[in-house]
Amino acid sequence: MPKRIAIIGGGITGLSAAYYLQKELSKSNSDAEFVLYEAADELGGKIKTSYRDGFISELGPDSFLARKKSMAELAKEVGLENDLVHNSSGKSYILHNDTLYPMPGGAIMGIPTQWGPFLKTRLFSPAGKARAAGDLFLPKVMKNGEDVSLGSFFRKRLGNEVVDKLIEPLLSGIYAGNIDKLSLQATFPHFEQIEKKYGSMILGMKSSIAKQQEGKPKNRGKTKPKGMFLSFKGGLQSFVRAIEEQLDKSVVKKNAKLLQIKKVDNRYRLLFEDGRDDVVDYMLITTPHHITYQLLKDYSAVSYLGKMPATSVATVVLAFPKSAIKKDIDGSGFVVSKKSNYSITACTWTHKKWEHSTPEGYAQLRGYVGREGNEDIVFRSDEEIIHAVMKDLSAIMDIEGEPKFSTVTRWKEAMPQYEVGHRNNLNDVYVSMKKQLPGVYLTGGSFEGIGMPDCIDQGKKGVSNLLSELGAN
Numbered sequence: 001m002p003k004r005i006a007i008i009g010g011g012i013t014g015l016s017a018a019y020y021l022q023k024e025l026s027k028s029n030s031d032a033e034f035v036l037y038e039a040a041d042e043l044g045g046k047i048k049t050s051y052r053d054g055f056i057s058e059l060g061p062d063s064f065l066a067r068k069k070s071m072a073e074l075a076k077e078v079g080l081e082n083d084l085v086h087n088s089s090g091k092s093y094i095l096h097n098d099t100l101y102p103m104p105g106g107a108i109m110g111i112p113t114q115w116g117p118f119l120k121t122r123l124f125s126p127a128g129k130a131r132a133a134g135d136l137f138l139p140k141v142m143k144n145g146e147d148v149s150l151g152s153f154f155r156k157r158l159g160n161e162v163v164d165k166l167i168e169p170l171l172s173g174i175y176a177g178n179i180d181k182l183s184l185q186a187t188f189p190h191f192e193q194i195e196k197k198y199g200s201m202i203l204g205m206k207s208s209i210a211k212q213q214e215g216k217p218k219n220r221g222k223t224k225p226k227g228m229f230l231s232f233k234g235g236l237q238s239f240v241r242a243i244e245e246q247l248d249k250s251v252v253k254k255n256a257k258l259l260q261i262k263k264v265d266n267r268y269r270l271l272f273e274d275g276r277d278d279v280v281d282y283m284l285i286t287t288p289h290h291i292t293y294q295l296l297k298d299y300s301a302v303s304y305l306g307k308m309p310a311t312s313v314a315t316v317v318l319a320f321p322k323s324a325i326k327k328d329i330d331g332s333g334f335v336v337s338k339k340s341n342y343s344i345t346a347c348t349w350t351h352k353k354w355e356h357s358t359p360e361g362y363a364q365l366r367g368y369v370g371r372e373g374n375e376d377i378v379f380r381s382d383e384e385i386i387h388a389v390m391k392d393l394s395a396i397m398d399i400e401g402e403p404k405f406s407t408v409t410r411w412k413e414a415m416p417q418y419e420v421g422h423r424n425n426l427n428d429v430y431v432s433m434k435k436q437l438p439g440v441y442l443t444g445g446s447f448e449g450i451g452m453p454d455c456i457d458q459g460k461k462g463v464s465n466l467l468s469e470l471g472a473n
Contacts, residue, residue, distance in 0.1 A: 002031040003470060006270060006278065008258060008295075009286035010038030011045020012240070012452050013444040016074060017284055017459035018251065019243050024467055032470060035278070036247070037270070039257040043244055046414060047452075049235035050317070050407060054359040056235045057317045059409040061452060062348065062366070063087060063229035063236075068453035070460070071239075072230060078242040083234060087227035087353050091331035094123060096165050097340055100329065100396065103166075109188070110167035111158070113206045128161030135202050142184075142192050147420050150187060151180030157201050169335040173346050175450065176311040176415040178372045186418035233356050236452075261295045263437065282439040282470065284462045289446035290413055296440075301432035304425045308446070310413040312378045313370035316389045317350075317407040320363045326398035334396075338371075343388040345371050362404070365393060372417065382408040416446040441466055 005021070007014045018036040025032060046060035064071050066086065075081055093100040101123040106114025112132065119129060135157045141148065150171055154163045163179070172179050175187065184191060194204035232238050244252065257273040261283070270278045285292050293305035322328075332353040335346045348366040351358035358364040367389040370378040377385060386406050393399055426447060433440060443462040445455050 002033050004280040005034035005282045006280040007036045007284045010043040013455040013459040014286035015043050015243050016456040017463050020460050020463045036252050037256040038254050041255050044240035047236045047240050049237035056357045063231045064452045066230045070456045071453040080242050083232045084230050087229040089225050089227040093334035095334050096337040108205050110170045111201050111205045123165055131159030132162045136200050140195055147183050147185045149180050149420050150182045150184050153184050165337055169337050173335050176313045176371045177417045181419045183418050183420045183422045186422035282466055284441045286444040299436050301436040304429050309417040311372045311415040312375045312412045314378045314410045316367040318365045319404040322363045324400050325363055342392045344392045378410055
């Protein structure tokens with residue numbers, strides 16, 4: 001009897017895992033077979049693109065880092081290489097109190113690498129700038145391999161002012177979390193390596209940039225530099241469709257909400273909401289951690305997943321005639337300092353960041369609400385959320401009239417919080433899983449990276465681990 005494999009969850013992790021599993025099985029002599037189960041009526045998970053009146057609007061993630069190669073490589077494999085587009089590399093801003101401050105030139109993830117722009121910015125006081133310079137000679141924060149919070153690490157290196165006004169809105173925006181709780185080792189482990197090697201984040205980041213530029217032709221100002229992010233001309237959902245088209249239709253099962261997983265002897269029985277069931281030998285579970293916990297809560301191996309927090313957020317897409325925006329600002333968007341009195345946490349001027357997204361003569365704005373400790377707004381009515389976002393944006397940009405259309409998308413418990421100790425806790429889970437639930441692998445955005453390329457990497461790694469065990473047996 002051939003071994004049966006189930007991939008649970010059709011988000012980008014499960015979808016890419018299915019692609020790579022199908023590819024590897026077709027090359028091998030294995031008679032193993034697999035099925036991809038997805039609870040919703042379409043694949044892609046948090047990747048949702050709206051197509052309306054010529055507007056391409058991302059309702060979930062809007063792009064991925066170009067330096068993380070796995071997503072572009074997969075795009076090439078599924079025939080979308082020529083559809084990849086870089087973002088326009090316009091200015092970005094920090095909104096602190098009621099003022100938009102340009103991001104200091106040379107600041108990488110909030111870490112200054114050029115003294116001129118850092119000293120000239122009005123975002124920080126002279127005392128705050130002097131304190132940040134202490135990074136050059138202060139002792140190392142990371143000791144004996146112990147994990148610390150991002151906030152603790154950067155407050156000790158660069159001081160509270162730079163953290164609160166620049167690093168916090170940048171880094172917490174990625175996770176919608178509290179940087180004084182988020183794990184350094186689980187979110188940005190390379191910062192620990194930089195400190196270990198250089199003793200200074202400023203010197204380390206400057207050196208890293210210099211190495212990246214080695215051998216590259218210098219831009220003499222004749223061409224505009226490419227942006228750091230990539231998307232697709234047809235929106236991110238076109239990527240999901242392209243991968244799905246590569247899969248054998250018989251292996252994709254949508255509208256299949258899984259309720260429970262039971263271990264029966266050396267196999268696993270899957271019980272679904274509609275009454276169907278399945279029995280498999282191996283599983284790659286890619287669902288968010290709180291869902292995974294509910295599926296496996298009878299097993300102590302996953303107890304950490306039941307305690308791991310997640311934050312709810314919402315995106316608000318607004319479309320206007322360009323003439324409605326009376327205070328046009330040169331740039332691609334801004335993030336909001338936590339200590340400012342605004343409902344929004346960030347805003348993207350989508351029509352400027354992604355030129356393909358918006359018809360001529362119109363502006364498309366995307367506001368974000370919800371962060372750790374301030375999630376109530378996500379659960380208000382659409383009208384209340386839109387009113388709050390419009391109030392904030394009008395105060396900054398002087399917007400006249402009502403939007404041509406607006407779209408609110410809530411993402412409940414969508415942002416996993418990698419708090420201090422996350423990596424060690426995960427290792428404990430993995431070790432216990434091998435004993436209690438052999439042949440079951442956990443992966444996805446809740447575990448080792450929330451970006452789309454991170455999820456693709458995890459899906460690929462999960463397939464490799466699963467096939468190694470399959471081959472050994």
